[in-house]
Amino acid sequence: GEEVAQTPKHLVRGEGQKAKLYCAPIKGHSYVFWYQQVLKNEFKFLISFQNENVFDETGMPKERFSAKCLPNSPCSLEIQATKLEDSAVYFCASSQWSLTSSTDTQYFGPGTRLTVL
Amino acid sequence: KNQVEQSPQSLIILEGKNCTLQCNYTVSPFSNLRWYKQDTGRGPVSLTIMTFSENTKSNGRYTATLDADTKQSSLHITASQLSDSASYICVVSALNAGNMLTFGGGTRLMVKP
Numbered sequence: 001g002e003e004v005a006q007t008p009k010h011l012v013r014g015e016g017q018k019a020k021l022y023c024a025p026i027k028g029h030s031y032v033f034w035y036q037q038v039l040k041n042e043f044k045f046l047i048s049f050q051n052e053n054v055f056d057e058t059g060m061p062k063e064r065f066s067a068k069c070l071p072n073s074p075c076s077l078e079i080q081a082t083k084l085e086d087s088a089v090y091f092c093a094s095s096q097w098s099l100t101s102s103t104d105t106q107y108f109g110p111g112t113r114l115t116v117l
Numbered sequence: 118k119n120q121v122e123q124s125p126q127s128l129i130i131l132e133g134k135n136c137t138l139q140c141n142y143t144v145s146p147f148s149n150l151r152w153y154k155q156d157t158g159r160g161p162v163s164l165t166i167m168t169f170s171e172n173t174k175s176n177g178r179y180t181a182t183l184d185a186d187t188k189q190s191s192l193h194i195t196a197s198q199l200s201d202s203a204s205y206i207c208v209v210s211a212l213n214a215g216n217m218l219t220f221g222g223g224t225r226l227m228v229k230p
């Protein structure tokens with residue numbers, strides 16, 4: 001079946017450089033979620049979208065992180081002026097609905113590993 | 118503060134044996150609880166999803182239980198296989214704006230031949 005696609009698989013940036021990650025959700029899914037996983041530890045929620053609208057951005061660092069989901073384009077997560085602590089695997093997930101019922105399965109992409117040197 | 122605690126942090130078992138992973142949460146108001154399996158280098162895959170009214174759910178050799186009164190869940194793996202080696206993550210959803218998911222730290226399971 002269809003899968004959540006994330007590009008690139010790996011991204012290496014020097015401290016202070018910009019990083020941009022992309023996510024193509026499963027066709028027909030209205031919700032997109034971004035998570036950060038540092039060193040195989042807990043997932044940190046960043047932001048979610050309902051179609052092109054921000055649904056919840058409570059986890060988003062305000063200063064350097066931004067995200068968009070525009071019609072007919074992959075969603076993107078951009079980090080301006082990367083820092084060493086931004087090194088992590090960034091996962092995108094999508095779901096058809098807003099995860100309130102037991103039929104709302106959330107599908108994860110394979111992740112983008114960002115290394116900041 | 119919403120929290121999800123998992124135990125043990127890691128576990129080694131022999132192929133063919135059963136095991137049970139634990140999850141305690143303090144998320145409120147509770148919406149649903151999910152168990153995910155994450156293979157090394159891959160994204161998590163959903164195993165089970167339970168709402169408040171469901172106290173057990175199975176997916177093949179995986180059986181999850183939920184006690185909403187004590188705010189505990191368990192994931193039981195029967196007749197383990199080498200391919201069960203992975204991290205198992207408990208995720209609890211709060212019934213509020215945005216339906217925020219709170220992730221546990223996971224249990225790293227290694228199944229040895």
